[in-house]
Each structure stands twice: as structure tokens, then as C-alpha cells.
Amino acid sequence: MIIESYFELILLLGGVLSFLLSMYLIFYPGNFFPNRILGALVFSWTITVFVFILHSTDFYLKHIHVYAVFDFFTLMFFPLMYLYLRNYLYRDIKKPHLQLFHFLPALFYLLVFMPFFIKSADAKLKMIQDGFPLWYTVSQTVFNVIIIIQGVIYTVFCLRTIHRFQYFRKKHLSKFQLSTLNWLRTFVFVNVILWVFGTTGAVLDILGIRLFIDLFKLFYAGLSLFTIILAIFTIKRPELFSESEDIINLVHINKASGLKSITNQNNQDFKVLSQFIVEQKPYLKNDLKMQDLVESTGITYKRISEVFNKNFNKSFYDVMNEYRLEEAKVLISKGFHREHTLSYLAEKAGFNSKTTFNRIFKKYTDQTPSDYIKNLEESAL
Template sequence: MLYLSGIILSFFLSFVLITKRNKTQADYVLVTWLSVTGFHLLTFYLAYTNQASVYPTLIGLGIPLPLVQGPFLYLYTTLQTSSASFTKKQVLHFLPLLLSYGLFGEFFFLTFDQKVALFQQKGQGFEIPSLINLYAIYLSGIVYASLSVVRLVSYRKTLVHQFSNTERINFNWLLYLIIWIAAIWVVILFVQEDTLIFGTAALFVLWLGYFGIRQVQVFNQGSPQPQRIPVATGDAPETDGSADDSVMDSPTLDDTSPVKYQKSTLSEEDASLIHERLNVLMAEQKPYTNPDLTLNDLARSLGVHPNHLSQVINSKENKSFYDLVNEKRIEEFIRLISQDTHQLYTLVSVAYDCGFNSKASFNRNFKKYTGLTPSDYVKETSRQAA
């Protein structure tokens, strides 16, 4: 039942993704990855249920397929963490798969009865190709899992310099994908039991189905921004316990030192001018109220290069883009709740108007900036006013 569940869910998730609106290249990679995984589980299921005498060719096609798991993981991670597009050169990642099929090429030219006999003899005559394929699988898993981790760590370091809200960035999603693939390869390397290997793979698909549908920008069609909700009294819960409470909610600035910009062509005079224009833009147009504001968006509004804007923010404000924008949001929130009309709405709905897109992120940033929770801050200001 576990194998069948994995097979059915793989193809079902592929269907869900392929019918999704506004698909990205990463979505297409995931569709293909899930479809191949479903087919691979199917070939094992047929072998496990001793149906080699009925589907020998189909089962044989599954033998080299572990070699695609690593490349799919790396390509998906790359496309999710960069603006790069899929290129023909990236097809070379699947060259080991083609070479592996070449090793077993003789098998596919055997007659039906010869293929059945080969499975009954447990692959006798193909010992060397099988051994080469096995070591290639070991190497592929180690190399691609490592490359994916490096890619993800590098991406993590750049987030605070690019995004003003990070709750919708699929960092945990990608991290767990890598962990799952690594776990499967641990079973392959140290357990070497097919039932456990494919059982782990089936569990991976089940996890992917459960966790994936909860991720923004993966399986769903996108959700509208919450609207301001009128109430008689209002308070923002200190936490919402949602999946957005992740390591991505409170990123830290990795490097604001002058050493980082030693090779920059931006003069001090130009930096000061950009900083002045940035302050005017923030005060007059309030771009931070856009929950999806990015460094590129802000740089485009100012007509400057994103790298120069990042340098100005780091050097003049001594903070990251993320911290700057969220501080502006907190300041706007404080300004709005000082008005009498704020009592008509919940605190969190006011926070949404200021550019936050989750209660958890709002509460965390507010306490970081003021040292108080939103409700405590309101109580304190009310007490002082009285």
C-alpha cells in the first residue's frame, strides 16, 4: 500500500502542478521530477510483486533512474533560488543517466523470453554494468546533495539584501527536500535494502504532497493579501502558530563592512545623493507598504543599480534592506495607531496595511524594534496618555 500510495500521489501531484496557473520553470522541473519518481516507484512495485515475467522491459528501464534524483534536486534548487533560466547546458546533468542506459543497452535488444530469464537469474551476465551503475548512484547522491546545500546556503545569505518579507520564500521547503534526498542516499549507502530504499522514497512523496501544498508559490495558485478587518476591539496575537514561523522570519545582516564594497565604483558623493533620494521616496511614496517589495523594485523606482542601493543602505543606514523596510513599516504602524480611527480595526489588520504579510513576522519585527509586543506597546502608550 505504501508503494502504491507513492505512485498514485506522484502522478496526482504532477497533474496538480501542470494545471497550476502562472507556472515557473521550477514548476516544470518539479512536474518532471515527480513523474519520473512515480514511474520509478512503479517499476520497483512490479519487480517487488514478481511481475518481471510480464513487464521485464518496464522494470529494466527503472534500474538507472536513481541517477536523476540528484540532478533534479539541484536544478529545482537552482531555479528556486536565482533568476537564472533553464538552459540546454543543464541537460548535461542527465548525461550519467544516458550513459547508464548505454551500459545496459544490450538488455533492451534481448528477446522477451531472454529478458525474463535474465531477471530470474538475478542479472547474471550484467554484473559489471550493475556495479558501475551502483557506484555512479552513490557518487551522484553525494555530489548533488552537497551542491544543493551550497546553493541554498549561498541563497540564504543574500535574502536580507533582496527581500522585505521572507515568509513566502521557500527556504525551509528546499532545505527539507535536500534532507529527504540525503536520507534516501544514506539508506542506499548503508542499508542497501531495496524495500527500505523505495519505502523511504514513497514516504518522501507522501511528505512532499502534505508539505508541498502548504507552500506559497509551489502547488497553490497564490492567495490574496488579507484585508483590514473592522472590529470593536483589536489586538494582534503574539504568534499564529502557522508554518510561516520559520527561520526565515528574522534573518540577520551578514556583512555591512566597508571591505565588502572596496571594489565598488560608487563615489561617496553619489552614495549620499542616493541616500537622500531614498529617504524622500520612503517618506513621500511609502513603497514599504507593498508586502512584496524587493531591492530590485526599490532600485528601479530610484533609477539606480540594485548593488549601489544595497551599498548605500548598508553603509549609510548600517542595516540590511530587510531591516530598513521593516523598520519603516513599524514606524508607519506606530503613526497609524496613534490616530483615533485605529480602534476600529485589529492591530494585525493595520500591520497588513503597513506592508507586513503575517502576524508572526509583524510581532517579531515590532518587538525587535520597540522592545515590546504590539499589545504591550498600545497599553503603555494608552497609560502614558492617561
């Protein structure tokens, strides 16, 4: 294996430094999970850079069993980018194991190319020299298309997550936090730019078009530089949106002023939640959970729970059922029950079953829905 250019040497040094940074982010003491996701992202970028360098050497001729094995890391770029950003902004995501489904394309890649991976060294070498079979080239093309689609979908997810977080947090964010939110947005845009270089290079390569500049070199050089800048930024400011820093920013002088600030914070959260509930009507969702409000408003699970207990003075489900009850009354006043069953009316109001609908109706009105409708119609005569 011989490194034949200064560019490859610089890229190799950058890759080594990125690898060290990824290990730092993954194993650095502390319970800051987003940094570990970022470390995994930096590690996947590092492996891809190494693979690019090795393709220009005779490495694979001597270590044929490594060929194409690490290409699945490219299918992890955008999922890891999205999960890093999501976990960075929303610290108390419930059921984190469900996030693993984002990595199904990478797993599928390994399964599809397993027939190639288990071949003997001589068989692999012959395929490389004489040409790959149709199933191999078609599969590679399919996965290249999947990577392109990932870029589009996850970019939309990331920008929407940032926008929603900033929109609902509004005055909750300090100038320092807003600047970091802008940095996260820049992080997404830089990924998109790199994705454009890589995708354009791949498409031109398939079409057999040659440019005066190698887009793949730009892609991998930019990737190496950006991983270093990104990792350094995160090391300097690892706990920006953490619950502990939010409290520290609120409590400055003494316990009394701290309690007052926390109360103001709860009042702000209460206003945001009340506005969201009235305008967006999340209670119409039959299987609504508190985590849905977390993801929609950018307020942490702990704070939302405190708002319902202290400001509403009721549980989350009690408040949602009261809104559903009022929605059901509005539907009844419009005559919805004359054209549809009460079960369907309950569903449209957000109740997950007619039994719950009847119980809540009886609890707050001392009447069953049928009695309520009967009394309402009699009073209208």
C-alpha cells in the same frame, strides 16, 4: 501479478497518489517552472516505487521487456532536486537548456544497457534465470556508485546554494520566506536521509549482509510519504519567491508608499552588490556576466540591472571596467609591469583583452597604459 502484503498495498496506494500529485504539479495552469521540475522529481520517485513493488511479483516474467528499463529514473533524483531548488530561488536563470547536462548519466545508462533492452524476450528471460553476463553486473555496479557520488555532490551544491542565497538576501527575506527557506533545507536533509537508507541497503546487499529490518522498505516507504508531504506544501505555497509576491509585499497601502518601498529595496540591493563587488572582486573574472552576480548574491537579474542603471547610473560593464581600471593602477603602483607584460597585467586586472584594456585606460585617463606608466615613473624621479 499478486500483491502479497499490506505493506505493498499501502505502498501502491501511496504511489498512485504521488503520481496524481506529480501530474498536478506538471500540468497545473500557470507559468511556475520550478513546480514542473518538482513534478518531474515526484514522478521519477513514483516510477521507482512502482518498480520496487513489481520486483516482488511475477510481473517481469510476463512483461520481460520492461525489466530494468525504468531504473534510469534513480539517476535523475539528485539532479532534479538540485534544479528544483536552484530554479525556485533564482527565477531568471539564463540559458536554461544548459541544465540538461545534469541528465547525462541517465542518458548514458540507457545507451549502456541498450544491448540488453533490444534482446528478444527469450534471451532476456534466460539471462535472468541463468545469471547476467559480467558486463551487465559491472555496469550496474558502476551506476550504483554514480548514484552514491551524485548524492554527495548535489547535496553540497544544494546546501551551498541555500546558504549563499540566504547570506546575500539577509534583510530582504520576510519571516514567511525564511521559514520556507528552512523548509527547502529540510527538503535536502530528508533526501540525504533517504539516500543513506538506500545506499546502505545497496551496499549490504552487495556484501551479502542481512539485517533484521529491510532498509529498502524504509527507503521506499519514506519516499512515498515525503513526496506527498512535499507536493502538498508546494501546492499551498507555490509563488513564495516570485517577483510578483516580492512587489506585493513591498506595496501595501498606496502608490506613494509603494514607490518609497521599492526605492528602499533598490538601496538595499545596492548595498549588497557594492559590498559583494568590493569584498569578492568578481570583476577579476575575465568573462564575468551579470548572471554570475545573480547566482552569487541571490538578487534577481531584473533588480541587478535596475541597480546599475539607477544607483550606479552606469551599465554593468562600465562599472566592472572601472573597477578593473583601478585594479590595474594598483598593480602598476606595485611595479607589476616591471616583471610582466602589459597583456598579462590586463588579464590579472580582469580585462579579457589588451585592446579592451587600452581602450578603457584611454577613455578614463586620456592616456595609454604605456604613457601612464611613463608619466608615473617620471613624476617619481
